[in-house]
Amino acid sequence: MAKHIIPVKKNEELTLSFEDLTHEGNGVTKINGYPLFVPNALPGEVGVVKVVKANKNFGYGKLLELTKKSSERIEPTCHVHCGGCQLQHMSYKLQLEMKQNQVKNVMKKVAHLDHVPIHPIIGMDNPFNYRNKVQIPVGEKNGELITGFYQRRSHRILENLDSCSIQNEEINQIVKATRQIAGRIGIKAYNEEKHSGELRHIMVRTGFVTNETMVVLVTKTDKLTNKDVLIQELTAKFPHIKSIIQNVNNKRTSVILGEKTKVLWGEEYIHDKIGDITFAISAKSFYQVNPVQTKVLYEKALEYAEIDKDDVVIDAYCGIGTISLFLAQKAKKVYGIEVVPDAIRDAKMNAELNGITNAEFYVGEAEKVMPQWKAEGLKADVIIVDPPRKGCEVDFLQAMIDSEPKRIVYVSCNPSTLARDLRILEDGGYQTMEVQPVDMFPQTPHVETVVLLERKFV
Known part of the structure; x- marks a missing residue:
């Protein structure tokens, strides 16, 4: 039986043209019929690609340089590589x-x-700022609280990401304010490696029609340092906040929410409307984003x-x-x-x-x-x-x-x-x-x- 020959080698650099997209939005190019999948490449483009993985039937590449650009390529509104918005480099029509x-x-x-x-x-x-909910991890750097999405395929926080182009803009502002107040009043971030600290995640959800907003503080501990000051300052700055919830998750886990939830201030639910129907939404409710x-x-x-x-x-x-x-x-x-x-x-x-x-x-x-x-x-x-x-x-x-x-x-x-x-x-x-x-x-x-x-x- 003839040995299967892979036409590319790992770390090889090639100039290639792209002809299609995968369902994940990666560009597709072929070398002697062998498909190579390359993020951030579009059909009709030509670029220099470094082979990063060569499996038996297909491989993956990294786009180093574009020598010919597609007319459907646009400048992303966000250059943070959290992995949440993989298609911002392509026109909405192409998406x-x-x-x-x-x-x-x-x-x-x-x-x-x-x-x-x-x-x-x-x-x-308008295909931006549509999300009515965010769950964002909290960390610490140089003694300061940081918030941001995890870098793609890692648990490294891309710090102080205060603007996300698919989030409701007011949610972005509430996350930023919560981080700043919490840091100033002495709330410590959760440390994943040591399993210590208090604040693990900040979750914010808002009613699109009602503008009612809920802030959920996910903590490792039952106790939350200076919580009354945090509540007072947040509700004064954002009067449409109707609910501040504490969710306690004391397990070593990547699951965000724990089993115990308590109301720190306001109501257990916020409300929103879809058509003529009003919905009560709790911290744990599944509600389309x-x-x-x-x-x-x-x-x-x-x-x-x-x-x-x-x-x-x-x-x-x-x-x-x-x-x-x-x-x-x-x-x-x-x-x-x-x-x-x-x-x-x-x-x-x-x-x-x-x-x-x-x-x-x-x-x-x-x-x-x-x-x-x-x-x-x-x-x-x-x-x-x-x-x-x-x-x-x-x-x-x-x-x-x-x-x-x-x-x-x-x-x-x-x-x-x-x-x-x-x-x-x-x-x-x-x-x-x-x-x-x-x-x-x-x-x-x-x-x-x-x-x-x-x-x-x-």
Whole structure:
């Protein structure tokens, strides 16, 4: 058998032209058919590349110099390499094209659905300053508190990053003020290596419509030095702060939030609105970080569901009830399922907050709850599913198929697992009718997708 020859060597420098993009936004070039993936390179460009890794079937390179630039290249608004905004060097038009192509490719290659209409991706008018939440680590340097995102693939803080182009600008200012006040009044930063100190993270979340803001101080210790001074100064400087929370995480872990949460000042919740629905949001609530596009996403899911007043709907992975309560405005009954007890508590409270009485919420795993409901005679007309990035478990997909709803609306944050699951649903008797990508996270490679499936009646 002939030995497989790799046409490049590690540390070799080559002048190469780029022809495509990966789903992560890396430039793709080929040497005798061997693909090399290079961050920060765009199709149509030519540049000097240093080979940093050469695997058997593909390699990675580092762009040293550009000798020909693409017309789609733009100057990034941020030059901090935290890894959060990998696409700032490309025009927003090219970002949308890349995400559209990603969805098209997986629909064809993974789901084998060449015939399904994939609508043009819905982008944002302003693809910056959209995030309503930040969780930022706190460290110490030369006796001073520092805040900033971790450098990509490290735990080194890129210090005092006081402006982030995808964060709400007021959130940036609150983080900066919290760091400055905390440092002045003697609060010590958490030291990861020594497992000592107090303040680990500062989390800020804000209501897009209400402007109500919550500050969460994640600490190693129950005690927080001079907390009353911190509260007084923060609330005086930012009067729309409605809630200051302390979350205690005393474990050696990279998980941000601990189990214990207490209100230091103000309310346990802030509120926000999506359309006509008001949501109460706690420190631990899952709530979409881009409120503008969340409304777009949910309206599309509601459109695809085609719910009327006689329909019974199941919302699997219902979270705090965000989609469920939208659906309940039109449906006869909505049943929400979620494995996280705190989320179900919040969902019930949100239903009550909005005077919605035709939505019920249950703690459990959807693949176990749904067969039980079917055995008890509950018949769902429509099922909505919005799973995490790993997609749906096979048992859950089968439970949906066995429930025989007339429609399934699948909301996905990962095109690859979406396509895998669509293939299973297709083989189980459902037809994919249309696909709508939505850009929830501009400047990043992530894309959300809403898909309508209908049952094939034989």
